[in-house]
Amino acid sequence: MESIDRLKKKHSGKMKKSIKFLVVVLAVCFVQESFAKIWLPSILSDNMVLQQDSEVTIWGWTTNTSEKITVIGSWNNTEVTTEAYQGTWLVKITTPKSGGPYTLHIEGHEKMEIQNVLIGEVWIASGQSNMEWTPTQGLLNAEEEIKRANYPNIRFFQVDRHTAKYPQENTPGKWVECSPETMKNFSSVAYFFAKNIQDELSIPMGMISSNWGGTPIETWIPSDLINENEGLKKAATRVEAKPWWPNDAGLAYNAMIYPLSKFNIAGCIWYQGESNRQNPNSYYKAFPLLINSWRNLWKKDFSFYYAQIAPFKYGEKDAIDAAIVRDAQLATMLNTPKTGMAVTNDIGNLENIHPINKQEVGRRLALWALAKDYGVQELEHSGPVYKSMEIRKNKIVLSFDHADNGLIKKGKHLTNFTVAGADKVFWKAKAKIVANTIVVSAKNVKDPVAVRLAFTDTAEPNLYNAEDLPASAFRTDSWKFEQ
Secondary structure, three states, rough: OOOOHHHHHHHHHHHHHHHHHHHHHHHHHHHHHHHEEEEEEOOOOOOOOOEEOOEEEEEEOOOOOOEEEEEEEOOOOEEEEEEEEEEEEEEEEOOOEEEEEEEEEOOOOEEEEEEEEEEEEEEEEEOOOHHHOOOOOOOOOOHHHHOOOOOOEEEEEEEOOOOOOOOOOOOOOOEEOHHHOOOOOOOOOHHHHHHHHHHHOOOOEEEEEEEOOOHHHHOOOHHHHHOOOOOHHHHHHOOOOOOOOOOOHHHHHHHHHHHOOOOOOOEEEEEEEHHHHOOHHHHHHHHHHHHHHHHHHOOOOOOOEOOOOOOOOOOOOOOHHHHHHHHHHHHHHHHHEEEEEOOOEEEEEOOOOOOOHHHHHHHHHHHHHHHHHOOOOOOOOOOOEEEEEEEEEEEEEEEEEEEEOOOOOOOOOOEEEEEEEOOOEEEEEEEEEEEOOOEEEEEEEEOOOOOOOOOOOOOOOOOOOOOOHHHHHHHEOOOOOOO
C-alpha cells in the first residue's frame, strides 16, 4: 500500500496541474473576451447631430461575426435589431423633428452608448483652402467672432486630411460642440453657414468639414469616372503636381468623402476652383460630375450650394483662366438641379487669394438653403443672373433673373462690360440700367452679337440687385476657349 505521505504528494501534483489548466482556460477566455468588440465609425460618436425627420443609418463592426445587434434611440425607445454578417452590421432608424440631447444605445455581446446626440440638420462643407480656412488663419474681426462663438447646438466634425487609393469605410475625426476653442480651428465658411441657419430657424446644426487646401476638383471625384472620360483624363494631367496636396483622381474622395456616405445629410456646401485654372475648360464637365457622383454615392438628390471663386491677381494681366472657371460654375448652377451659387466678386482681395470676409460667404450660402430647403418666404437668395438678350441695332438689351425689385450700380458708372461683333473681338462697353434691364453698346462695334461681364481673372464688377447681392460674371456667347 502507498504511504499516506506518498498519496498526499500524488494528489497534490494532480491538483496543481488542474489549477494550472484552469488558469490557462480562464486566461484564454479572458483574452477572447477582451478581443471581442463592437465598434463604430468615428462619425457615430458623442456630440453628433443626426438628420431630423428622416431615416438614418447606424452601422459598425463586431468580432462576433454573426451576432444580433440592437439599436435604441432615447427619443422613442424603439428597439431595432439586425444580425451581423461577416462582422459587419447596419440598421435603419427613424428620427423625429429637431431636438435633444438624446442617447443612442447599441447592444450586442457588449453595450455601447453614444451621448449628447442632437437631432437637426447635417451638412458637409468641402473644397480647397477657402473652405478649409479657419478664423485663426484669417478672418474679418476674428478676435470678436471667436469670443462670441458659444453655440452648443452647433456641432463640428473635422475630417483629417489624408488619401487612399481605394474607398475607405472609416475616417479619423470626432464630433465637438461649437465653442470659442473649437470654432477658431474650424472652417469659417461652414461655421457662418450654420450660424445663419440656426439664427433663423433655431434648430441644431451639424457641420462636417472635409477640405484640403490646393486640391484640384479631380481628386474629389471617383477615379473611374475621370479615367473613363478621355477629355477629363487628359485635362487632369495639366494640373501641376505639388507635394502638399493630392493631385490624382479619387484620392481625397476615397479617404475623405466615401467613409461619410452612410451618414444621412441635408446637403453640401463647396468652395473650390482656384487650382483648376490650369485646365479650366474641363470644369464645365468635372463640376457637374462631382455633384452627381456624390449624390449617387449617398443615393440622395441633396442640395449642393457653392461659392464662386473670387477675383485675384494670379499673374498674367487680362488672363481669363479663373473667369472660365467662374463661367463653368455659373453654367453648373443653370443646368444642374438643386444647386445654387454664392457670388463673391465684391468681397475678394486682389492681393490675397484667401479673402477674410468669410462671414458674407457663409451668409450668402445660407440664403440658398433658407430659401430652397427651409421654406423661408420672400427671401432673395441670389444676385442678378443673366437670362436673355435682345439686339437692337447697335445696342444689346440684357434681362436678368433675381432682379424683380430692380438693378443698382455701386459707383458712377457700370463697369466691366465688353461687347463683340461676329469677329469675336471684345471691346470695352458702356452700360446703363433701364428699368430692370441693362443696355450695352460700344462705339467700336456697330453690329454687336455678344456681351460679357467681368470676364477676366481680376474683374470686380459693380452690378447688384435691390437686395444688395452682386451679379455673377457671365457671357452671352458660347464660343469655345483655346486650351
